[in-house]
Amino acid sequence: MVRIGIIGIGFMGYTHFEGARDLTNARVTAVATRDAAKLAGDWTSIQGNFGPPGGHVDLSDVRKYTDYRQLIADPEIDLVDVCLPTDRHFEVVMECLQAGKPTLVEKPISVQLPEAETMVRTAREKSVPLFVAHVLPFFPEFRFAAEAIQDQRFGKLLAADFKRVICRPDWSSDMSDFRKLGGWGIDLHIHDNHFIAHACGKPKAVFSRGLLQDGFVNHVHSTYIYDNGPAVTCVSGGIAGKALQFSHGFSLYFENATVLFDAGTLAGNWVVSRPLSVMNADGTMTHPELGGSGKWCGAFTDELQLAADTLAGCRQAGALSGETALAALQLCWAEARSIESGTIVPV
Numbered sequence: 490m491v492r493i494g495i496i497g498i499g500f501m502g503y504t505h506f507e508g509a510r511d512l513t514n515a516r517v518t519a520v521a522t523r524d525a526a527k528l529a530g531d532w533t534s535i536q537g538n539f540g541p542p543g544g545h546v547d548l549s550d551v552r553k554y555t556d557y558r559q560l561i562a563d564p565e566i567d568l569v570d571v572c573l574p575t576d577r578h579f580e581v582v583m584e585c586l587q588a589g590k591p592t593l594v595e596k597p598i599s600v601q602l603p604e605a606e607t608m609v610r611t612a613r614e615k616s617v618p619l620f621v622a623h624v625l626p627f628f629p630e631f632r633f634a635a636e637a638i639q640d641q642r643f644g645k646l647l648a649a650d651f652k653r654v655i656c657r658p659d660w661s662s663d664m665s666d667f668r669k670l671g672g673w674g675i676d677l678h679i680h681d682n683h684f685i686a687h688a689c690g691k692p693k694a695v696f697s698r699g700l701l702q703d704g705f706v707n708h709v710h711s712t713y714i715y716d717n718g719p720a721v722t723c724v725s726g727g728i729a730g731k732a733l734q735f736s737h738g739f740s741l742y743f744e745n746a747t748v749l750f751d752a753g754t755l756a757g758n759w760v761v762s763r764p765l766s767v768m769n770a771d772g773t774m775t776h777p778e779l780g781g782s783g784k785w786c787g788a789f790t791d792e793l794q795l796a797a798d799t800l801a802g803c804r805q806a807g808a809l810s811g812e813t814a815l816a817a818l819q820l821c822w823a824e825a826r827s828i829e830s831g832t833i834v835p836v
Contacts, residue, residue, distance in 0.1 A: 508789030621814030629779035644744025674706025
């Protein structure tokens with residue numbers, strides 16, 4: 490049994506807690522927060538941009554800490570799950586690694602590249618598992634896409650186009666200023682960069698055009714450059730009209746099929762413009778069965794399960810790899826330099 494301790498009970502801490510309810514051979518046994526009401530099980534103040542709001546939680550079987558350092562020091566915690574704001578990641582993750590505690594940290598690993606490099610290097614030097622919770626590869630459509638690219642079930646990937654766009658988010662004061670988050674080029678677009686690095690491998694360079702504000706990217710069109718690899722592009726940013734709250738999707742061009750997906754929140758409604766569709770070489774179209782629990786936090790359950798299984802020696806870290814998370818952040822900063830210079834930038 491992998492015993493998980495969550496540090497930080499905001500929206501993501503709540504999401505991880507709910508996702509952990511369905512884990513096999515793992516469960517949450519401790520939480521840490523300075524909020525007395527949350528320690529008492531009143532999570533009604535929690536609201537995110539997906540899923541239900543928080544409610545009242547039974548924490549009678551969960552150890553409760555006001556000081557996260559006590560949770561890190563707890564000998565009965567096998568995996569520390571850091572769900573704090575991004576600007577706290579470096580400090581707390583480094584304390585976990587120095588204590589020899591396997592750690593899962595919410596994305597992005599950091600906004601600052603030197604901090605991310607230090608975390609990954611320290612984890613490697615101390616042989617302490619470091620997982621970074623980029624959840625996109627665990628959503629059914631994206632899991633299918635990554636597996637199809639990697640196992641070449643439709644032949645080699647020849648080209649791919651990804652998108653992830655939002656309007657300026659006014660539903661949260663914490664998100665209204667993109668500078669606090671590293672710009673949409675990190676907070677939002679790092680999902681795409683991580684998925685591309687995970688599914689296609691780390692490109693050798695990028696060429697990007699877009700919009701910079703105060704040194705941060707808030708909209709980008711990128712071309713990812715591989716040696717003898719696929720032609721991969723992506724558009725991402727936070728400049729859409731207000732009715733386009735969110736949209737993501739992909740077009741994947743394989744030797745023997747084309748795979749399409751497009752969905753988003755349009756004028757307050759979730760719209761699947763193109764369900765996951767395989768355009769076969771024989772002219773037929775199929776819609777793969779995706780499985781999954783169907784729960785709002787199901788992808789987070791799968792993410793946590795992989796971390797627990799990796800600790801138990803059953804699986805490899807895969808999409809949770811700290812090295813892949815670092816590559817994603819390196820891509821983000823290379824895109825910013827490419828926009829500023831108008832040149833191809835090595836990664």
